[in-house]
Amino acid sequence: MNQEQLVYVDGKFVERSKAVVSVFDHGLLYGDGVFEGIRAYDGNVYRLADHIDRLYDSAKVIRLKVPLAKDEMTDAVLETLRRNGLRDAYIRLVVTRGTGDLGVNPTLCKNPTVFIITEPMASVLGPTEPKVVRVIYSSYRRDVVDGTSHEIKSLNYMNSILAKMEATNAGADDAILLDHRGFVSEASVSNVFLVKDGKLSTPSSAAGILHGITRARIISLCSYLGLEVAERDVTPFELNTADEAFLAGTKAEILAVGSISGVDIGTGAAGPVTKRLFVEFNKAVRNPEEGTTVYEAESVSA
Ligand code: PXG
Numbered sequence: 188m189n190q191e192q193l194v195y196v197d198g199k200f201v202e203r204s205k206a207v208v209s210v211f212d213h214g215l216l217y218g219d220g221v222f223e224g225i226r227a228y229d230g231n232v233y234r235l236a237d238h239i240d241r242l243y244d245s246a247k248v249i250r251l252k253v254p255l256a257k258d259e260m261t262d263a264v265l266e267t268l269r270r271n272g273l274r275d276a277y278i279r280l281v282v283t284r285g286t287g288d289l290g291v292n293p294t295l296c297k298n299p300t301v302f303i304i305t306e307p308m309a310s311v312l313g314p315t316e317p318k319v320v321r322v323i324y325s326s327y328r329r330d331v332v333d334g335t336s337h338e339i340k341s342l343n344y345m346n347s348i349l350a351k352m353e354a355t356n357a358g359a360d361d362a363i364l365l366d367h368r369g370f371v372s373e374a375s376v377s378n379v380f381l382v383k384d385g386k387l388s389t390p391s392s393a394a395g396i397l398h399g400i401t402r403a404r405i406i407s408l409c410s411y412l413g414l415e416v417a418e419r420d421v422t423p424f425e426l427n428t429a430d431e432a433f434l435a436g437t438k439a440e441i442l443a444v445g446s447i448s449g450v451d452i453g454t455g456a457a458g459p460v461t462k463r464l465f466v467e468f469n470k471a472v473r474n475p476e477e478g479t480t481v482y483e484a485e486s487v488s489a
Contacts, residue, residue, distance in 0.1 A: 195267045195303035206302065213296050214283025218343035220300075221245035224376075224437050225278040226308065227268060231478025232278065233437075235261060237400045245340045246282060253282050254299050261479065267303045268481045277308035277438070283342065317433065317457045317465040319445040322374065324423060325350035325362035329372035329395040337373070337397045347375040361434070363426075363447060366394040371421040377436030378402040379444075381421060381429035382460045388425070391418040401435040401468075408467050414460070423447075431458030440472075441465045 194206035214220035223238045239257050246253050255263065260280075268276055280303050287296035327349045330336060335343055346364070354362035354375070363379060366372040371390050373379055378399040380389045387409055390396055409416045426432060432444035432452045441464060443457035457465075471477055 192306065193267065193270050194305075195263055195301070197298075197301055198263075200267070200270055203304075206304075208283065208300050208302070209286045211286040211288070212283050212300055213285065213287050213293060214281070214300060214342050216287075216289070217284075217291055218341065218345075219249070219251075219293060219296075220281060220283030220342040221249065221251065221340055222282070222342060223278075223280040223340060225264070225280065226437055226472070227273065227276040227278065227305075227481060228472045228478065230274040230481050231473075231475050232264065232268070232481060233472050233478050234400050234404070235264065235479040237403075238280070239264075241340060241398070241400070242280060242282065248339050249341065251282065251284060251293075251299060254301060260301075263301075264303055265479065265481050267305050271305050273305055273307055274481070275307065275309050276305050279304040281342070315462075315466070317441050317443045317461055319443045319455075319457055320360035320434065321358075321446050322361045322363055322434075322444055323354050323357050323359045323448045325353050325364045327353065327362075327364060329364040329366045331367050332392070332395050337395055338392070340397060351375040360442075365423065366390075368420075369423070370394050371423060371426050372396055373399075374434050374436075374439075377434040377439040377442070379421075379426070380405065380416075380433050380435060381426050382431040382458060383425070383429050385414070385460070387414060387416040387460070388421055389416065389418055390421050393420065399436055401437055401440070404471060405435050405441075405464060405468065408464060408471065412463070412467065427452070429453065431461045433457075433461045433464070441468055 191202040193200040223242045225238045283300040284293045285296040285298045350362040364372045372394040373396045427450045430453045434442045445455045
C-alpha cells in the first residue's frame, strides 16, 4: 500500500504522520483516558460490540463522557478500516480527557479526544500449534481493585510496563503479576489460565484482572466443549504444578506457557487442552457471526 494509512482523530481522517494530539491533552499529561485493543480477522472485527461496551464502561468509571454514541463509535471504527483497506488488522481505539491546564483536575478539559489507529496485523494463530512462551513472576504486584484497577482499561499502564520490562531484562517473553495478597493475577496484557487434571482455572475479579474478552470467550468455549472452568483464587504453587498453562488476550490470542521463572509447566510444551482450545478459538475468531463486518458483501474483492 503506497498511500499513507489514515488515522481517525476527532471525526477527521488524517494521514498517520500528521495525526497528533496536544501536549496539553490529559491523556498524555496524566494517563487520563481509556482505550481498547481490537482485532479484525478477514474483514470482521472480532467482538467489536463487547470492546465498545467495555470502553464505555471504563469511561463511565472515570466519569469521562464519550462524545459519540456507541453506534457512531462502531461506525468510526469500521470506516477507519475501510478507508485503509484493511481486512486483517489491529485497531487501537482511544478516548482521552482532552486538553486542559497543568493540573490533575479534569474539570477544565471540555472536549475528550477520540482517535482510532488501525494497522495491518496478521493473526499469530497458526493452523495447528500455539506458540510457547517463557514467562517470569514479576516483583511488581497488580494494582488493587480499590486503586488504579485494571478493570478500567485506562491509559495508565505503568504497572504492566514495569512488569514487561522486568521480563525483557530477564530474557523472558512476559511476566505474570501477583495481586496484593500473593495470588496470581494476570500477565502484562493477557489473562492466565491453568489446566489441572482436565479442569481449567483462571483468576477471578478479586485478583485485579482486566475482564478480558478473550478470557470470556474461552470460558464460553469450555462450556461448549464440556470442559470445567473455575474462576477463583489461584496460588503460584498451583500454577507452577499445573499440567498446562496459557495466556489469552486480543494481541496474544492463545500462548502456551512453557515455564515460569525457570519452572517448567507440565512438559514445557503446549498441552492437549491448550491445543484444543487454540484450534477452537482459531475457528471462533474467523466465524463471521462473531464479528462485525467491515465491508458490505458487494464491495468485498475476491
Ligand atoms: N489483561 C490486561 C491488563 C490487558 O491489557 C488483557 C488482559 C486481555 O484482554 P482482551 O480483552 O484483549 O482479551 C489485556 C488486553 C497492546 C494490547 O497493544 C493490549 C491489550 C489488548 C490488545 C493490545 O498492548 N490488552
